[in-house]
Amino acid sequence: MNNRGALHLAIAILSAGTATFAGTGSDHFEMRVRPLLAKSCYGCHSTAPMGGLAVNSRAALLKGGKNGPAIVPGKPEESLLIKAVRQPDDKLKMPMQAERLSAREIEDLEAWIKDGAAWPEAAAAPKRSSYVITPEQRAFWAFRPVSKPALPRVRNTAWAKNDVDRFVLAKLEEKGLAPNKPAAKRDLIRRAYLDLTGLPPTFEQTEAFVNDPSPGAYGQMIDRLLASEHYGERWGRYWLDVARYADDKLNNDVEDPYANSFRYRDWVIRAFNEDMPYDLFVKAQIAGDQIQDKKHKDLAIGLGMYGIGPELTDDSVDVTTRGFLALTGACAQCHDHKFDPIPTKDYYAISGVFTSGRRGELELAPADGVAKYKAQEKKIKEVEDRITNFLHNQATQMAEVLASESPRYIRAARNVPGAAADSKQIAAADGLDAETLTRWVRLLSDSNLDNPHLKGWREDSFDLAKFRETALNVLKERKAVDDENFLRRGGAKKQVLQEFVAVALPLDKFQLWRDLFFNDFYGNEFKQEEDGILYYGPNRGYLKSDGTIERFLDGAWKGHLAAMRGELRVLRSDLPARYPFAHVIKDDKIHNERVQIGGQKENLGEEAPRAFLSILCDGPPEPFKNESGRLELAEAIANSKNPLTARVMVNRIWQRHFGEGLVRTLSNFGRMGETPSHPELLDYLASRFVESGWSIKSLHREIMLSSTYVLSADMSDRNFRVDPDNRLLWRAHRKRLDAEALRDSLLLVSGELDRSAGGPPVKMDTPGMHKRTVYGFVSRRKLDSTLSLFDFPNPNASAEQRLVTLTPLQQLYFLNSGFVSGRARALAGRLTGEAEARIRGLYKTVLGRLPAADEIRTSLDHVKAGNEDWANFAKILLSSNEFLFVN
Numbered sequence: 001m002n003n004r005g006a007l008h009l010a011i012a013i014l015s016a017g018t019a020t021f022a023g024t025g026s027d028h029f030e031m032r033v034r035p036l037l038a039k040s041c042y043g044c045h046s047t048a049p050m051g052g053l054a055v056n057s058r059a060a061l062l063k064g065g066k067n068g069p070a071i072v073p074g075k076p077e078e079s080l081l082i083k084a085v086r087q088p089d090d091k092l093k094m095p096m097q098a099e100r101l102s103a104r105e106i107e108d109l110e111a112w113i114k115d116g117a118a119w120p121e122a123a124a125a126p127k128r129s130s131y132v133i134t135p136e137q138r139a140f141w142a143f144r145p146v147s148k149p150a151l152p153r154v155r156n157t158a159w160a161k162n163d164v165d166r167f168v169l170a171k172l173e174e175k176g177l178a179p180n181k182p183a184a185k186r187d188l189i190r191r192a193y194l195d196l197t198g199l200p201p202t203f204e205q206t207e208a209f210v211n212d213p214s215p216g217a218y219g220q221m222i223d224r225l226l227a228s229e230h231y232g233e234r235w236g237r238y239w240l241d242v243a244r245y246a247d248d249k250l251n252n253d254v255e256d257p258y259a260n261s262f263r264y265r266d267w268v269i270r271a272f273n274e275d276m277p278y279d280l281f282v283k284a285q286i287a288g289d290q291i292q293d294k295k296h297k298d299l300a301i302g303l304g305m306y307g308i309g310p311e312l313t314d315d316s317v318d319v320t321t322r323g324f325l326a327l328t329g330a331c332a333q334c335h336d337h338k339f340d341p342i343p344t345k346d347y348y349a350i351s352g353v354f355t356s357g358r359r360g361e362l363e364l365a366p367a368d369g370v371a372k373y374k375a376q377e378k379k380i381k382e383v384e385d386r387i388t389n390f391l392h393n394q395a396t397q398m399a400e401v402l403a404s405e406s407p408r409y410i411r412a413a414r415n416v417p418g419a420a421a422d423s424k425q426i427a428a429a430d431g432l433d434a435e436t437l438t439r440w441v442r443l444l445s446d447s448n449l450d451n452p453h454l455k456g457w458r459e460d461s462f463d464l465a466k467f468r469e470t471a472l473n474v475l476k477e478r479k480a481v482d483d484e485n486f487l488r489r490g491g492a493k494k495q496v497l498q499e500f501v502a503v504a505l506p507l508d509k510f511q512l513w514r515d516l517f518f519n520d521f522y523g524n525e526f527k528q529e530e531d532g533i534l535y536y537g538p539n540r541g542y543l544k545s546d547g548t549i550e551r552f553l554d555g556a557w558k559g560h561l562a563a564m565r566g567e568l569r570v571l572r573s574d575l576p577a578r579y580p581f582a583h584v585i586k587d588d589k590i591h592n593e594r595v596q597i598g599g600q601k602e603n604l605g606e607e608a609p610r611a612f613l614s615i616l617c618d619g620p621p622e623p624f625k626n627e628s629g630r631l632e633l634a635e636a637i638a639n640s641k642n643p644l645t646a647r648v649m650v651n652r653i654w655q656r657h658f659g660e661g662l663v664r665t666l667s668n669f670g671r672m673g674e675t676p677s678h679p680e681l682l683d684y685l686a687s688r689f690v691e692s693g694w695s696i697k698s699l700h701r702e703i704m705l706s707s708t709y710v711l712s713a714d715m716s717d718r719n720f721r722v723d724p725d726n727r728l729l730w731r732a733h734r735k736r737l738d739a740e741a742l743r744d745s746l747l748l749v750s751g752e753l754d755r756s757a758g759g760p761p762v763k764m765d766t767p768g769m770h771k772r773t774v775y776g777f778v779s780r781r782k783l784d785s786t787l788s789l790f791d792f793p794n795p796n797a798s799a800e801q802r803l804v805t806l807t808p809l810q811q812l813y814f815l816n817s818g819f820v821s822g823r824a825r826a827l828a829g830r831l832t833g834e835a836e837a838r839i840r841g842l843y844k845t846v847l848g849r850l851p852a853a854d855e856i857r858t859s860l861d862h863v864k865a866g867n868e869d870w871a872n873f874a875k876i877l878l879s880s881n882e883f884l885f886v887n
Contacts, residue, residue: 177723363581846874
């Protein structure tokens with residue numbers, strides 16, 4: 001069968017599988033949906049529900065408000081709740097006067113409704129002091145201490161190269177199974193290279209290994225790969241999945257990149273390359289600013305794990321408990337965990353550690369240079385604020401002037417034939433501003449206009465004088481509302497959601513203010529497509545005003561603006577280059593959280609002293625005493641006596657080598673997770689991990705030098721009948737290249753790979769972006785389409801593993817992608833000689849081997865039929881399963 005035939009057959013077989021999706025049951029509801037409703041909806045729709053709609057129970061949502069039921073279980077597309085948060089209709093926008101829900105939050109609501117809108121009713125909450133962890137809970141496998149088990153006896157002692165093999169073989173022999181034969185050396189070197197570096201071996205490297213008969217050749221190759229700088233790029237990226245790394249903030253509306261996110265990414269890669277002990281690696285990311293280490297001087301940069309997180313309510317607790325401990329601690333935010341021994345008080349004990357801090361900068365430059373930059377930056381900011389405040393004030397006054405002229409504009413709008421007509425002539429005849437008349441026409445002609453004050457505006461009976469008076473009064477009332485909220489915020493101009501009870505205009509008056517005067521100058525309003533039609537000033541929110549207030553200025557006002565802008569130009573020209581810094585967290589206002597009953601800030605219960613999880617303590621948790629408690633938390637997690645930390649990391653590493661973890665739920669070792677397939681092996685490796693000084697590279701070596709790792713991926717009908725999922729590890733898993741290895745391999749074989757390490761991220765679609773994919777820009781707002789197509793994880797949440805899909809779109813990518821075509825052209829450009837020599841060169845470069853005689857014949861026929869289109873032929877090999885999969 002030729003390569004194309006094999007490709008089609010493999011795709012047909014593999015496509016029969018389906019993608020795995022995360023569950024959306026009670027775990028999803030308690031962690032994602034209930035906190036979201038509490039945060040964004042309860043303020044208006046709980047005890048005194050606006051519009052008759054309450055959202056604090058399933059029954060209330062099914063009953064709905066004046067517009068009908070809020071949810072239709074199983075049908076998110078028919079649910080008013082989803083329509084409201086998606087905001088397609090100006091008449092139905094929620095949350096009102098608050099940040100629009102993120103794409104992820106909307107997806108969480110949709111998934112919950114689609115799954116039936118389950119709402120577990122909590123029993124009467126026990127007093128917090130009455131929560132007792134039972135002996136049965138402590139006896140659960142994940143909470144028992146790690147103990148190094150005795151080696152099992154096996155019959156086929158010659159097969160076991162090391163102790164890992166004994167545990168695997170014992171399980172196989174128990175079921176009467178025999179492991180596969182070893183993989184071919186060509187398969188083995190490709191497997192090892194891609195596992196450890198994410199790059200395939202060259203033809204020359206493959207040939208050298210295949211032809212080396214020495215018994216130590218394989219071990220020496222593993223050592224070289226572990227010493228390669230590309231090792232850290234590969235394995236650091238895996239940790240970045242867990243750490244939910246991204247280069248921008250979670251912002252639905254605008255691209256909002258971090259200035260120095262890459263420093264955390266580069267720190268992680270260095271940590272893996274230097275084989276930083278894992279316990280120190282953990283501590284650095286929680287409390288690196290409080291740790292001194294002679295060898296590693298930059299531990300505080302590891303705080304970027306939290307310093308560039310997505311800033312979600314439960315994020316710090318979630319990434320800490322899932323990432324390091326494989327426990328779903330964030331599920332205890334609203335009530336005691338329903339499955340695991342994690343009381344709500346424990347959630348707030350951990351949360352208090354992180355809320356006792358703030359995000360900040362770690363300057364990586366001399367203090368005098370930092371001080372000089374900050375002083376100049378402060379001067380620039382002061383002048384910028386003076387300019388924008390001046391423009392805003394002028395625009396606000398101008399809006400009032402234009403509002404007083406509203407009868408003339410409405411009267412003129414009646415004479416404009418349609419919204420698309422040119423209104424300049426009518427404006428000139430009536431002595432009106434042409435742009436303002438155009439805006440009026442656009443507003444009044446909108447078929448979705450829901451403003452009750454403008455109803456019937458075309459009729460002669462419409463009271464223009466009354467409308468003018470109403471518009472001017474709305475301006476006054478809005479100012480009074482803003483002044484009141486300013487006082488309630490304690491003098492802060494920018495609103496902090498849910499931290500105070502705000503007052504607002506009545507809905508009908510708000511609609512008029514929105515249409516005429518809306519601006520997001522202080523970033524307080526919900527996002528709007530455009531400013532009010534009478535506002536011409538700057539906007540500090542999502543969309544910027546066109547800024548044309550300047551054309552209304554004259555005389556001293558115009559001169560004053562010009563002088564301020566001249567001052568700003570001089571200050572900017574004197575600004576030195578920005579000093580380097582890392583995004584970190586710092587201790588700030590130290591405090592204990594109080595339990596939020598039902599996850600509601602306004603419903604506070606007992607105080608939760610900052611402390612570790614009760615289930616992982618001997619007796620009641622000791623409150624943390626030093627500052628925020630971050631260092632104490634870090635030491636509790638990265639402790640050899642902690643039964644989870646070593647097991648969890650060992651399991652993550654095992655999964656990357658074998659395709660599945662010994663525990664398949666990598667970030668959930670609780671009761672809703674799976675139990676280990678080889679519990680004794682997991683404990684053996686966890687013990688060895690700690691004994692080696694928490695060396696990840698030593699763990700790699702022990703796993704990869706086993707007979708288990710070098711098994712072939714061949715099928716055995718007998719073994720398959722007994723163990724179809726290969727949980728007993730009788731063969732190797734066949735794996736498709738992930739997004740990074742795929743892109744990097746394409747660049748490597750085309751001869752274009754830029755091996756330079758580190759530095760600021762570059763967007764993947766930037767022409768000439770040929771660095772490794774780990775150095776590409778990762779967006780929380782809009783993930784790169786190619787990364788998304790090949791199952792790159794959502795960076796807004798800690799990702800335990802890639803959910804592998806096989807879809808027709810992925811193969812169409814190879815047929816139609818400009819990136820693939822460019823690599824094929826570059827590869828073809830490297831070929832020299834006659835047709836057969838070029839074919840041999842392509843096989844060697846792309847597949848790491850020489851073509852067989854029948855492949856040469858088929859290839860020659862194809863090339864001749866295509867008039868020697870070598871780029872097209874190169875694309876065929878780049879699209880082949882032999883290139884895309886690892887045996």
